[in-house]
Amino acid sequence: MKDVVPLSKATDTAIFGSKAVGLGDAERKGLSVPPGVALSGAIVEAVASGDERAIERVLKSVQPLNRPLAVRSSAVDEDGAEASFAGQHLTLLNVPSSAEVSSAVREIWWSANSDSAITYRQRVGLFARPSVGVVVQTLLDSDxxxxxxxxxxxxxxxxxxxxxxxxxxxxxxxxxxxxxxxxxxxxxxxxxxxxxxxxxxxxxxxxxxxxxxxxxxxxxxxxxxxxxxxxxxxxxxxxxxxxxxxxxxxxxxxxxxxxxxxxxxxxxxxxx
Amino acid sequence: MPGAPIEAVQRVPLFADLDRHEVEQIARLFKERHFAEGETVVREGSGGAAFFLIVSGEATVSVGGAPRRTLGPGDYFGEIALIDEGTRSATITATSELDCYGLTFWDFGPLVQENGAIGWKLLQSMAKKLRAAEQGAPPS
Incomplete structure (x- = not known):
């Protein structure tokens, strides 16, 4: 199984989260989406742990993307009908270089494991270990x-x-x-x-x-x-x-x- | 090796009596986390997601808005809410750039349940805090 894929190859929400797969669906159907890659929950956890090989793989995969980058959470149970994690999990806009991507990924992992996220999970009955995927995309300089x-x-x-x-x-x-x-x-x-x-x-x-x-x-x-x-x-x-x-x-x-x-x-x- | 430096974990009284292999296993579960100066690290009354070990920097502990003590490198906090799945018993604020290693609720629980030595250390620490609270003194 691949832990890092172009958005167009992100098809499994249990691995990459609903945001990544939703953007992948858009690309597969020909909609214009900023170029990007999807990181699985497993590799996000490995990057957050400081695993050098995982960090190297992620940095290599984002290298071809134009700078700056947007690094967004794509939690496996995020945006579901039962509970929306919008506002709980972090999005980091304008990450200037690939070198900073690993710390951005770590911050997102922590946002899914923060006190406020766990309080929210308890409140909505989703008290289970979170798995957070990540989407790294070129940040558009939108008008x-x-x-x-x-x-x-x-x-x-x-x-x-x-x-x-x-x-x-x-x-x-x-x-x-x-x-x-x-x-x-x-x-x-x-x-x-x-x-x-x-x-x-x-x-x-x-x-x-x-x-x-x-x-x-x-x-x-x-x-x-x-x-x-x-x-x-x-x-x-x-x-x-x-x-x-x-x-x-x-x-x-x-x-x-x-x-x-x-x-x-x-x-x-x-x-x- | 990913995780926290073994020496930093070994210095935590909770893990001090464990052998190197056990400490290595625990260290691997920790993840680095940085807090900016002035950032609220944990807030009294909030649910608790992680236990933290300070590597560098300082933080203050306050209860009900009243300052209690200062934490520095080697200190740890946040274990109480992880044990009873209750709320944070104090607010901790970074008073400088603060580098920590954190162990989440999801890793901390199984670790204590599977390791009697850690459980015993934790009990001793809890008893100390309870005694201090009964005597009206700030917990050490």
Whole structure:
């Protein structure tokens, strides 16, 4: 069994976790995903233990990826219908070189074995030894990014809801900004577009990590998606439903004019 | 060899009476963990996921917001919540860059259950803490 594979070869959630296999499914179906590799739970544990051979294998596998890198957890029971580990397990954005990948992998292993993770496991009845896979991908220097739901998460209506902001999508995911808000119906007609107040943007920095930047005043309340981009997002929503099934919660990004899928999971809750 | 340095594990009173082979087995289970200065290492009331051995740096122990003592290289903490699956009994905050080796709940339990000598040492340590608590003194 291979412990490190390109995302397109990640097929077993019990080995690589649901995030890695979900991204692998996207690649296999021709969706645009940032290039990356999947690490099994076993090799992640070996890297966290300081096993030199495991570290060497991981570093060799990430060598061909363009820098900087995003290192994300892909826990075996993560994002499941019963319990979502979102927020418990770590994502490290903008890991500047492959040399730092092993410490990023170790940090992710510890995030799955942290006090808060174990408390969460006890609370949701998943009190078992965690197995955490990892996805290492090229970090996109995105111009615009955000989230998209293929059904309205507040009302359950059969329409796409998009939230978007400048820079990396973490500004939207972390609630750092009031993002732009769009609703699109099944026939790609834009039902609503509402500019947010996007005062801050998260960008990667050359030395590693990310920084919050002030957005230029003229862009704060300017819509960040054009009609053709909304049409592309609508197309992505339909493709994701074909590949994964209905009611999807999607993270996406535009970088250099190309739309990328960053993550796709099931909508876990509708309404407040 | 992966894991914690054998000498560092051997210095922990809990493992002091074990032979080298046993210490090697235990050392292999430890994983390195770094905490930044000011970072909360464990928080009172939270569930406990790991037992830590300090390799370098310092941390303070506080209970109910009141400082109790300072921990440094060779000190260990976090075993109580792993034994009773309860909550952390104190907050520990890194007061400098802190390098530790951690042993998770999932490795610690079987280790103690399978090794009577470690279990006995742990009992002695617990008894000492209980006596100190009964006498109203901060645990040593």
């Amino acid at each position: 615009v990014a955000g989230v998209m739901f293929t059904l309205n998460p507040m009302t359950g209506a059969d329409e796409c809801v998009i939230e978007a902001s400048w820079g990396l999508g973490e500004a939207v995911v972390a609630g750092l900004v009031i993002p732009d808000y769009y609703r699109i119906d099944r026939s790609a007609r834009v039902l609503e577009r509402k500019a947010g107040r996007k005062k801050r943007a998260i960008r990667s920095v050359a030395a590693g990590g990310t920084v919050e930047e002030e957005v230029a005043p003229n862009l704060v309340e300017q819509l960040c998606l054009e009609d053709d981009q909304l049409a592309e997002l609508h197309g992505l929503a339909l493709r994701c439903e074909e590949v994964y099934g209905p009611a999807r919660d999607i993270e996406w990004a535009f970088a250099n004019g190309t739309l990328y899928l960053l993550q796709c999971r099931a909508v876990t809750r509708v309404g407040i």
